[in-house]
Amino acid sequence: MKSILSAPKSGSTVSKRPVWLVAFGSLVALVLINWFLQPSFFDGMVMHSNLTTFLPLTLVAIGQTFVIMGGDIDLSVGSIAALVNVVTVTVIAMAGGDAASVPIGLLTGLVVGVLCGVFNGLLISYLRLQPMVATFGTGIIFSALALWVMPQAGLSVPEVYWMTYSDFVLGVPTVLWILIAGFLFVLFMQRRPFESHLKAVGGNRAGAFQSGINMSFVRLLSFALCGLFSGFAALCLTGETASGDPLIGQSLAMGSISAVVLGGTMLSGGVGGAIGSIFGALLLGMIGNVIFFAGLPFEFQTLVQGLIVLAALAGGVLVARK
C-alpha cells in the first residue's frame, strides 16, 4: 500500500495545540470588548459579582466534561442541583438552623449529588440505557424529588453561610477560592490515569476493552463526578440566593453542554478536557454580558444569545471534525 505510506508525516504540531485555545482566545477578546463597553469591568466589585454569577455553571461544566469525555451525556445536572439545593437548605433547618448545622447540610447535599450521579451511572453503564434519554428521565425524577422535599421556594440559610460565600477569605473573594480549587482539581485529574482511561473509553470502546480497562466502572465514576460537581454548583447557588428553590438550575443542562463543547471537548467523546470547559462557561457568561452592555434592546438579548450559542456549537462541531 504505497499510497498510504506517502501520506503526510505525523502531524504532531496539531496535537500540541491545546483544545481550549480557541475558547481562551475568544474569552480574552470578549473581556476586552466588555471592558471597552463597560469601563468599570476590572473594578473589584464588578469582577466579584460577575464571578459569582458565572461560578455555578462553571462547576457543572467541569462535571459534565468527565461524562462527555467518556462518550456519554448528563441532562439531569440541573435537577441534581435543584435537589441538592433544597436538601441542603432543609437539612440545615432541621439540624437547628444555626452555624453549626451548616457543615451537616453541605455534606448531606454533596452526598445526595453523588448518589444521583451514581444512579445515572448504574442505569447507563450497567443497565445500558441510552444516556440522553435516561438522564432526561432521571432529571424528571430528581426534580420531582426536589419538589417533594420543598414544594415552594423558601427557607433561608444561616447568615454565616451566605456571608462567607459573598465575602473574602484571606483577602481573596470566596468565589475566587472556589474557582481556583476547581482549576486545581482539574489539573489534578489531568495527571491521574483515570482521565486517560475515560478518554480511551470515549474514543474507542473496542480498543479500551482490549487494553483491559474496566469500562463500566470508569463510566460510572464519571457520572458520580458529574453529580458531585452539580452538588458543588448547588451549594454555590445556595450561597448566592440564601434560600431553597426546587426550580433552581433549570438552564444548567444546556448551559453546561454548550460550555463543554465551546471549550473544545468533542460530544462524541474521547477528546477534550475540563480546562476548556471552564473557559467555555466563562465565555458563555461573557457573551451575555457583552450583549447586555452592547445596548441591544432588551427583547433582542435572548434571541441574539441563543443564535450566538447555536452558531458557536455548530462551529465547535465543525472545528472538531477537521
Next chain:
Amino acid sequence: MSSAITVRDLTKRFDKVHALTDGRLTVERGEIHALLGANGCGKSTLSKIVAGAYAPTSGTVLIDGKEVSFRSPRDAEEMGIALFYQELSLIPKMSVEANIFLRREPRNGVGFIDYAKMRTETLNLLAMFKDAIGDDIQPDALVADLTPGQRQIVEICKVYAKNPSIVIMDEATAALDGRQVKVFFDILRKKREEGVSTIFISHRLDEVFEICDHATIMRNGAVVAETAIAETTTEDVVHMMVGDVKKAPKRQALDDEGKKPLLKLEGVGSNLLNDVSLSVAPGEIVGLGGLQGQGQSTLLRSLFGALPITSGTVWLNNEQVAIRKPADAVRRKVAYVSGDRGPDAALPGRSIFENLAAAILVSEKRKLVRAKELRPQLAEVASAFKTKYARMTDAIGTLSGGNQQKIFIARWLATNPKVILLDDPTKGIDLAAKADLFALIRKLAESGVAVLLYSSEESELLDNCDRIAVFNDGAVVTELSGAEMDSFHLTRAAYGEA
C-alpha cells in the same frame, strides 16, 4: 526444561461450527514459531484462545509446564502473554505514549502519571525502530495523525511495553514497508536471544522463511504438520496447507471475440486499492482471491459507490461511469450483496416484505409501495431461490441465517441487475443454502449477468468462477485461469509467491 507454551487437544465450537478441532502447538523459549494455514483454518481462533480472548471448548494450555485457564485477555497478560491485535487496539485521538502505556501508566508517589518516565520509556521503545523511521514518530503525536505503518509500529511497541515472555504477532507486518519489516525482524531476533518466544502469523511466506525457526501448519481447524523451517521448502509448506490439490471443474470457455466486457476497470485506485484492472464479460463469474482483507471487499464496495475511488476509470457497457454513491450504482443496475448481513443488509425488526422490497423501491423510484402488486412479484423471486418463510409479514429475524441471506439476494434479483457484486456472500450459512445460492448465481450468469465474486473460501472460488484475480495488499498480483485454476496456485499466489 519445559516448553514456553504447550497446547494440547484444543477445540473450539461456535454454536454448531467447529472452528478448531485439533489444536496442537509447542513453542520453545526463545523461538520464533510460524503458524500457517489458509483462510479460516483456525489459526486465529487458536491464537485468541492462547491470548485469553476466547475460552476453549476443550483442551489444555500449558505455560512453562503449568496448566492455565484464562478468563480474560488481562489474565493472559499477567502470565506474560501479549497479543498483537491485527485490527489494532489503539485509541486514535490519544497520543502515542498514552496509547502504549494505556492502563499501565507509570505513576509517581502521589499517583500521578509519571510523564517523564513514560516519555523516556516510549522513546526507548520507539528507538528499536530508529533505523527504519528515524524519529518520525513523536511520543506526543496523535495516533490518528500517523500512517498505517506507523500505527502498526506503535501497536508493536504497545506489545513489547508489557515485557512479555510470549508474543503472538498476528499479521504484524501487514502495513509495514520493506525497511520497517527488516528492522522489525532484527527486533524479533534480538528478543529471541533474550528468551522471548514469538508466534508469528503472516500472509507473506518469504517472511516466514526468513525469520522463523519452526512452523505449525493448520488445515480445516486441525494441525496437520509441524516442521523445522530449515528442513522444508515453500512448495512443501503450500502443499501441506492445501492438502489434496483441488482442481476447478472444467468449464466451457467463453468465446472471447464475441463477448465485449460488461464491466471494465482500468487502474482503479484509492487509499486501500492500488491500480486494479479487471474486466468481466456478460455471463462470466470472476473470482477475487487471496487472503482476507487484501482489498477484495474494498474493491466491491468501491464499485458500488460505498467507498471512494480516487483514480482510474470504470466502464459499464462501454460507457465510462462515475459511481459516487450507492444510489448511482442501483440506477445503473449494479447490485451488491454483502456477507456481513447484520450490519450491511438486514433491516432488523422489519418484515420480510420490507426487507425484500428495499432495493426495488429505490431502483424503480416508486412513490407508492403498491404492496398488492409487489408482493406476488417478490414472492416469485424468493421462491425461485427456495427461500423458506411462513408469511411475508413475519419479521426478518424469524428466518435462519441462510434464508435471510437468500432474502437479501432476492431483494436485488427483483431489480433485474446487470452486474452483481458478491462480497463473501456465504459467510456463516449452511451447505444446502450455499449450493442453492451458487446454482442461482450460475443461472444468472448464463442469462447474461456479469458477476464479481469474493469468497474467503477457496473452494467456492474454484468451484464457481471462470477466472480468479488474486489480491495482495490492495493490488491484483496475478490472474488465474484454465490449468492454473487449482488450490495450489491460488494459495501460492495469495502468499505472494506468484
Next chain:
Amino acid sequence: MSDASSNMHSENAGFSLGAILREPVVLALFAIIILLGIGEAVSPGFARGDQIIKLLTVAALLGFAAAGQNLVVLAGGEGIDLSVGAMISLGAVIAGNVMDGANGGILPALIAAMGVTFIIGMVNGLGVNLIRIPPLVMTLGMTSVIQGGLVVFSRGIPSGNAAPALMNFINQPVVFGIPGVLFIWLLLIIGMVFILRATSFGLSIYAVGANPQAARLVGLPVKVIRTTVFGLSGALAGLTGVFVIGYTGNSFISVGDQYMLPSIIAVVIGGTSLAGGSGGYIGTVAGAIALILLQSVLTTLHLEFWGRQLIFGGTLLLLLMFYGRQKSARI
C-alpha cells in the same frame, strides 16, 4: 421458548397470548381501560361520554405534536426533537397574529404557521445531518433561539386572537356531539398510517431507522430522509400551535412548552423504539390517550405535581428498560 418452538414457522406462531400482551399498542390499550376504571371508581362520571370526548380533545392536541416527534424518532440516529414545544408556541403566536380574530384569516394562519415551522425544522435537520450536531443539542439550542425570537416578536405581551370559527370547530360539537378537532385527528391518523405503510418514503423512514448502513447500501438517501422528518416535525408542531390557540383562544409565548416532554413519552409508551426503526403512529395515538388519561386520573386522585412528575419519570425509565437497552460492549 415454549413447547411450540418445534413449529416456529407455522401459521399460528404469531398468535400466542404472551406475544400479544407484549405488543406495546395492546399494552397501551390495556392501560387505557384500567385507567378509565380507576378514574370511574374514584370519581363516578369520569368515564362518561362527554368526559371522554373532552379528554380526547386534549389528547388530540398531544397527538398532533407527537406525530412529528414520532417520525423523527422512527428515523433513528438518536433522533429526537426537543424544539417541538417552542415550535408549538411559535405556531400559535404566528397563527394568532395572522388571523387576529377574523375567520377569513384561518387558512393564511395555517399556511404561515406551518410554513415557518417547517423551515425551522429543516434547519434542525440540516444542523443534525450536515454539520452533525447531535439532535438533542441541536433542537435544544433551537428551542432557545425560537424562544428568543418570540420575545422579540411579541415583546412579552400576549397578542393575537383565535378566529371564532376555529374555536367553535375545536371546542364545540360538529356532528354527533364530537368536536371538529377529533375529525382532523382521525384524518391525521389515516394520513400517518398511509404514509408509514403505503409509501416508499414511509418504508424508507423505517429502513433508515432500523439500519442506516443497510439503507445506504440499497441506495436510500439517508441524510435527506433524516432531514425531512425534522421539517415535518416542525410543520406538525406548527399545526398543533394553530389548534392550541383555537383551544385556548389566545396565545402566549410559552403555551407550547407543556407539550415537549409528553410528546416524547407518548411516542415511547406507544412502543416506538428510541433507537429508531420500529413502532408506528397507532401506538403513539394510544400512548397519547393513555398519557392524558393518566394525567387526568392523577389529578382526580389529588396527586401533587411532584407525584405526577415522579410517575412520569419512573414510567419513562421503566419503558427504556424494556425497549431502549443498548448493546453490550463485549460481544
